Every structure is written in structure tokens, then in C-alpha cells.
Amino acid sequence: MSEHYPFQKLSLPYHYAGLAPTISPNTLYIHDATLLAGYVDTLNFLVAQYPQYHDWSLEHLITGKLLMPETDRLRIQNYAGAVFNHRLFFERACPKGSSKPGPHLSTAIANRYGSMAQFQQLFQQAAHSIFGAGWVWLNTDSEGNLHIAITSDNAAPALHVFTPILVLDVWEHAYFLQFPAQLDRYIQTWFTLINWDKAEEAFLQATSGKQS
Numbered sequence: 001m002s003e004h005y006p007f008q009k010l011s012l013p014y015h016y017a018g019l020a021p022t023i024s025p026n027t028l029y030i031h032d033a034t035l036l037a038g039y040v041d042t043l044n045f046l047v048a049q050y051p052q053y054h055d056w057s058l059e060h061l062i063t064g065k066l067l068m069p070e071t072d073r074l075r076i077q078n079y080a081g082a083v084f085n086h087r088l089f090f091e092r093a094c095p096k097g098s099s100k101p102g103p104h105l106s107t108a109i110a111n112r113y114g115s116m117a118q119f120q121q122l123f124q125q126a127a128h129s130i131f132g133a134g135w136v137w138l139n140t141d142s143e144g145n146l147h148i149a150i151t152s153d154n155a156a157p158a159l160h161v162f163t164p165i166l167v168l169d170v171w172e173h174a175y176f177l178q179f180p181a182q183l184d185r186y187i188q189t190w191f192t193l194i195n196w197d198k199a200e201e202a203f204l205q206a207t208s209g210k211q212s
Contacts, residue, residue: 002057081154094195102200163206
């Protein structure tokens, strides 16, 4: 059963020093224990006022039709997106060098973008195209068609159509303490921390009908 209200601040799959020295423990602690924890608390506060949505998952809150005042709808979907996006961002990271691209996703990336290097270049360009805060995504449909997408603020992709495979947080809080005004360094660093095992697993689950 999918998680629903009250949502929990899940533990990271590694210690705060687990991504060091690439990502410092202080940066990771602030990002997780302060910012994400605050998003979870605020989401629970908002959803608590609407019992009819207490059994809705994060994905349902993001994509579903919420019948409430517009200001509350926007706030709930914004905070649900913040929690969903951050959870995925943290889940798809791992200590440097401990994971390599799997065969199915590697083939799909090569078929779509020509090579891993070209994919990384396009992903980096997408990050630079964000004005303000947002996220860069590698998504797939059920046929295994990959695409790079960006979302603003805490918006998620169309989760009823696409499955996120990778996501990069391009809010300044994700990197500015360690890489002030150095977005390229941050992106290059992030590529060394990708949990390709989780990415491969997500790709196979999303395309299970095609792969079988």
C-alpha cells in the first residue's frame, strides 16, 4: 500500500558523511534534516485540514484533482512535490564509485543520445536552462523512450505518463554552500554519485511489459 498522511521523514540510505568528500556532511545534513524535514511537516499540516485526502499518496496529491481553495491546492501540491522530488534525489545517490550504469538503461541512453557523454552534456545544458529554482529529470515512458525534462520550483513531471529515472536538484540550497556559483562543478560531481542500480531498477519496472 502506498504511503499516505501523515507522511514521514524517511532516513537516508547512507550516513551524512556517506557522500563525502564529494558532498559534504554539512550540506547533506542541512538539505535533509532541515529542509526536507520542514517540507514533510508543512505538508502534513496542510493535508490534516482535509480528511478526504488522508489516504492519498504523494503521487496522487501531485497529479490528482484537489477540491479546495486554490491557495491550499497550490501549497499542498508544491509541498507534495518537494517531498517526492527530494526523496527520489536522495534515493538515486550513493557513495562515489559504488555503482555503474546497468545494461538496459545504458543501451537506452546510447540509443537515444548517442553516448553517455552526450547524455551528460545535454543534461547539463538542461540544468543551465532553468531560470531560478527547479529540477532536471531523466524520464521514461512504458516503451522505454527516454527524455530529459525540467520542472520549475517543486513541480514533478507527469507521473501518470512518465516514470522518473534520475533527478537533479537545481535549487541553490543543494549546492551553494559547497559550490558557490559553480553549477557545472555541482553537476559533474552529482554524476559521480548516481545510484545506477536504482536507476536500472526503475527503468526495468517502468518498461516491464516491453522487457518481458
